[in-house]
Structure formats: C-alpha cells, structure tokens
Amino acid sequence: MPDLINCRAIVIAGRDLGESDRLITLYTSAKGKVSAIAKGAKRSRKRFMNALEPFTLLQVSMALPRTSGLIRIDSTVIVESFPSLRETTEKYCMASICTELVNLWTRENDRQDRIYRLFEWYLGALENDKHAKLATLCFKVKLLSFAGYAPDFTRCLKCRKRPHGSVVSFQIHGGGFLCRECKEKRDSRNTISVGTLQSLRYMQQAPLDRLQRLSMGRMSLESAWSIVRNMHCHHLQQVPASYLVLSNMG
Ligand SMILES: [Zn+2]
Incomplete structure (x- = not known):
C-alpha cells in the first residue's frame, strides 16, 4: 500500500498526460507545491467534477509513490471554487x-x-x-x-x-x-x-x-x-x- 496523504490544496495548473490522464500542479498545505497525476481526468471530466480547475481550493487525498514515480490524486472534495x-x-x-x-x-x-x-x-x-x-x-x-x-x-x-x-x-x-x-x-x-x-x-x-x-x-x-x-x-x-x-x- 502506498502512503496516503490528506490535506488542503489549491490548483495551480494542469495539462493533459497521455490518452486519459492529466498532470496537475497543486500548492498543498502539507507538502508545498506538488505535481500529481489525476488518472482518467482527461477521458472523463466527471471523474473529478471540475475540482481540478485553476484556483479551486480542495481537500485532496493523494497517494505518494514508494520509491520513484508520480504522486497520484485519489479523491478530491471542493472546499471553495471561488466562482x-x-x-x-x-x-x-x-x-x-x-x-x-x-x-x-x-x-x-x-x-x-x-x-x-x-x-x-x-x-x-x-x-x-x-x-x-x-x-x-x-x-x-x-x-x-x-x-x-x-x-x-x-x-x-x-x-x-x-x-x-x-x-x-x-x-x-x-x-x-x-x-x-x-x-x-x-x-x-x-x-x-x-x-x-x-x-x-x-x-x-x-x-x-x-x-x-x-x-x-x-x-x-x-x-x-x-x-x-x-x-x-x-x-x-x-x-x-x-x-x-x-x-x-x-
Ligand atoms: Zn538618504
């Protein structure tokens, strides 16, 4: 099991990664800036329900890689979307x-x-x-x-x-x-x-x-x-x- 981390995060930016994923840059309360992969976020926007738009404040659960590799965004809850x-x-x-x-x-x-x-x-x-x-x-x-x-x-x-x-x-x-x-x-x-x-x-x-x-x-x-x-x-x-x-x- 990878280490899980749960903290607040603000979305800085995002870009497509491969066929179906997106790479999201977050500024988090626990680790400062991180790049994290959002699996399936490109293929299905519903997967994260607009949570990965810039400036959104999230409660995010992330899986940290054991050795090398990308941090993975497991789940997100929008705290404030600042419409x-x-x-x-x-x-x-x-x-x-x-x-x-x-x-x-x-x-x-x-x-x-x-x-x-x-x-x-x-x-x-x-x-x-x-x-x-x-x-x-x-x-x-x-x-x-x-x-x-x-x-x-x-x-x-x-x-x-x-x-x-x-x-x-x-x-x-x-x-x-x-x-x-x-x-x-x-x-x-x-x-x-x-x-x-x-x-x-x-x-x-x-x-x-x-x-x-x-x-x-x-x-x-x-x-x-x-x-x-x-x-x-x-x-x-x-x-x-x-x-x-x-x-x-x-
Ligand atoms: Zn002077």
Missing part, C-alpha cells in the same frame, strides 16, 4: 498572475506554511473584495518577502534615515529607496510618494486579517503596482506570461 474569479475578467487576470507567481517562486516538496496561508487568504479576499488590484498588490508584496526578497520600505538605502519630504526614489535593483537628499536630483524614475511607501510597508508587515483596512488612491496604487511588478520580474529574471495577458487587455 467570481471566473466571472470577471479582471479577477481572473489577477488570480492568474498570483497563481503563476506562486508557481515560479516555489519548488516542489518544499512546504511553506506562510505561502500556503497567504495563497488561501488571497483567493478568498479576491472572491469577496471589490478591489481586486489592491488585494493582488498585498499578495505580491508579502510573497516577495516570503521568497526572501523583502524590500526595505523603512530606511533610505544610503543614509539609513527614515523618509522625509514628500517623495523618494525607489531602486528596483537595490531593494529599497533613496530619500530626497540621497537621490540623484535629475533621476525621476520610480519616484513614489512617502504615503505610497508607507502603504507598501503596511502591506509587508500587517497580519493578513488587517489588510482589508488599507485603502489607496488610484495614482498611489498604480505607482506601487509598477514597482512591485518590476521587483518580481527583476528577481525572477523574466516577465510572467500572465502580466502580458493583462497588458494586452489595456
């Missing part, structure tokens, strides 16, 4: 970006409770929240920290003082900001307001259940979005495909 993520284009795009980022940032069989909790929190927040982009930004700021690339939103990279004045210059490669005194006078790239910087710091430090208190103006949200997007792309050394879909939407 609104499939009904609005913006939410679908946002969920796609975050799901792709989890896939890119994590390795298989590397359990990370913080990332699992963040992912489950995010899908619920996106489902219930009207402000998809703000919830997505919160997710991405925290994911960057959990991946080991937490930017310093508190002190200037050069003089180590807290920000003063109204704006700072964010340094994507440096992982922090230069204050008004330290930045090149003519350098206006990635200039953000101190208020935006404080919002980013709040996203990084506040517990998940406090994040819904945050609100941001549109300009502030857009400048923070651009910086966090560029930081992910810089550290991953690629532009995730979901961003290109979003930018093609205009």
